[in-house]
Amino acid sequence: MATVQIDKLLETVVKEKVSDLHITVGQPPVIRAGGRMRRLETKTLDADDTNSLMKSITPERNQQELQEVGGTDFGFAYGDKARFRVSVFKQKGTIAMVLRRIPNEFLTMEQIGLPPVVKDLITRPRGLFLVTGPTGSGKTTSLASMMNWINETHAHHMITLEDPIEYYHEHKKSTVNQREIGVDVPDFPEALRRALRQDPDIILVGEMRDLETISSAITAAETGHVVFGTLHTTGAQGTVDRIIDVFPTNQQEQIRTQLSVGILGVLSQALLPRKPSGMVAAYELLVVTPAIANLIREGKTFRINSSIQTGRKYGMQLLDDHLFSLWKNNIVEEEDVLYKANQPGELKVRIEKAKRGLYDDEEEEDEDFDEDDDFD
Template sequence: MEVPSILLNRILSEMAKKNGSDLHLAVGSPPMIRVDGEFSALAGQEMMTSEMLSKISETFLSPEEIVKLKESKSLILVKNISNFRFRINIFYQKGLLSLSFHYVPSVIKDFRELGLPEVTGNFLKINSGLLVIAGAYNSGKTTTAVSLLEEINKTSVKNIITIEDPIECLFVSKKSLITQRQVASDIKTAVDGLDYCLNEDVDIVYLNEIKDEEIFNRAMLKIFELASGNCLVILEINTDSSVRVLEKVLAGVSQKMTVEAARYNLADILVGVVVQKLNRRRGGGLILANEILLNNAAIKALIREGKIYQLESIMQMSKKEGMITLEKSLAGLIEAGEIRREDI
């Protein structure tokens, strides 16, 4: 068998040559990669075996991580391999090890290059409240969040704390001070990180997706408290519409306060919601479609009254303010010839 580290490096190099974003390794299958949203086998590679995957994982896991994997049966972490940075998901299926690698760019993109609506630049000027960045897996949520943070880092003097699980992009403090804290290594849970922030002189707090529902519900109370003060909280949520974002937030915080209090608090602190969807572009590459919700007076009233199912109609009537539904954004891309309807 080929030396495991050399095998992994060769496969990752092949993926990089094809500008792949993700690599998947499973027993009984050749390496599979995703390029511009297309999923396909990596040509010229042999089938993966259980022994191969065990040996490959041992090349980048520490002894402590190997023990944790055996105990929990899954592990998500970020590693530098062959001068590239990857978010790695290690898990078992049918009792066999499987691995997935998601490429994390070493350079943080300028938020103006992401294809975001112009109105999103206004979020950089907000000093307090809750900004939610949502979308499905691999929709570019983290790319957008870190790009906004990096722009603030370059242009404003702020104290920024990130709470991440795991830390993907590495920041270098510029005008701002950025402290990155990783769940399980720097803090026990996201809730502990938020408790620290509540007792710290902090301007901006960023949290990537909180996967554990109980932790998310507990965290939402702390997030509400931070956002109602002099702090901007940027939160990632894995869902596909502004309505579902607000439903999830309200469901979480309503565990500890009345539904009415939750709605009124959310109406007061919400800055906006950005929902993203990456789509295959005609001619190659990916292009972003966005839903933008801004918390104007009409939106605040709907949230307080519990009529969030009517959000879309207000968004459609508030186009001049910069709001847009995901459906309208996708329709615009189809009309412009950027994407095909069948690729959505």
């Protein structure tokens, strides 16, 4: 019964191109489409239903982890139609699951509207490039499209360290080795330590979540590798602060210096419902120029945002500026733009002024990035 059911549910997810499937006791399965949650018209699930749905897709070792710590994550392929990243967890003593659909095809950097200067940054010989944003903001998709572009255009050795592996990369022009935490290697610090002996040009660190991982990633970036990392921070300025704050006070000055030399840029993103359907990403991009490296070294990160604003000639932009242009070009609703803004109050004032026909000088030139993306 359960396998039939899970297949049916996965078929719906693939056919309707939804991003997530939620399974929990006390309601029918729920899908997230275009950023909005919607119940499917099937039976209300009870504890036996969610338990058998879980058992039909969860590997043995993950079922064991679920029993021991109350939750587990894994990835699996649904035939050749899609891959799913699954989080299984206990709630009120019953089983719940969230399945995130990972499309089989890569979107190009142009399709997802990444700022063009990203290509220059990620083809430098070494340095740390960070992609940040809350869960579900499209970080994985952006990184996959960057990695795929490098794979198609450069003969490099790329190592990805992921928990779990999401997009599968084939060897194209590059050689790509993907290591799954908990399956191929016990943890991120161990994987990073080993990676440096594996002759990589590029290392992707799925999550920089602790001091040891962050420290190893910075060291790897200094020693002649390009390191991609992700953090759940919002905004470029907040990301730099977060990295420094992870370290004990007596090490922070040294880390500031290391970071100022090692960091290439920070791409911070948010994902919004697009009118009338689909999703579109808004980006903040910090390109680390010598002036910005100085701000990081001297602990003046509070000045980063104004430097991004004046750094447009380097391809930099603030998230709220991009959100404003998405609203102005009638791509997204005002409420969605304000919901994702770093400074919603200021953006609201700006939108109100724009409605009355009052624009800042710079806005007349319009900071238009290619907004033709569908993130679906």
